[in-house]
Amino acid sequence: MKIISQCHDGRVDVNAVPLFEVKARSAMNKLVVIVICVAMPLMVFAGDNGYKVTYDGGSIPDAKAGNGMKLFIESNQVRLVGD
Numbered sequence: 001m002k003i004i005s006q007c008h009d010g011r012v013d014v015n016a017v018p019l020f021e022v023k024a025r026s027a028m029n030k031l032v033v034i035v036i037c038v039a040m041p042l043m044v045f046a047g048d049n050g051y052k053v054t055y056d057g058g059s060i061p062d063a064k065a066g067n068g069m070k071l072f073i074e075s076n077q078v079r080l081v082g083d
Contacts, residue, residue, distance in 0.1 A: 050081070 050070040057065035063082060072079040 053080075055080075 050072045053069050053071045055063045055065060055067045055069050060080070063069065063080075068083045070081045070083060072081065
């Protein structure tokens with residue numbers, strides 16, 4: 001949408017954007033930033049941070065060789081959880 005407006009020095013500006021469009025864009029940009037700031041941490045929690053492994057047998061009494069399991073490596077422990 002083009003609006004013809006006159007600048008303070010007398011020139012005519014053909015490409016002027018109405019103030020309500022500038023405010024609407026600014027509000028839209030703020031909304032997009034807020035949505036991204038909220039969505040990013042939620043995606044981190046929703047992600048699966050384990051590894052799929054196949055147990056080959058050993059010292060876990062309730063697990064049989066060939067069972068699918070998940071391996072979770074954390075800062076203070078390593079967990080092997082059955083699917």
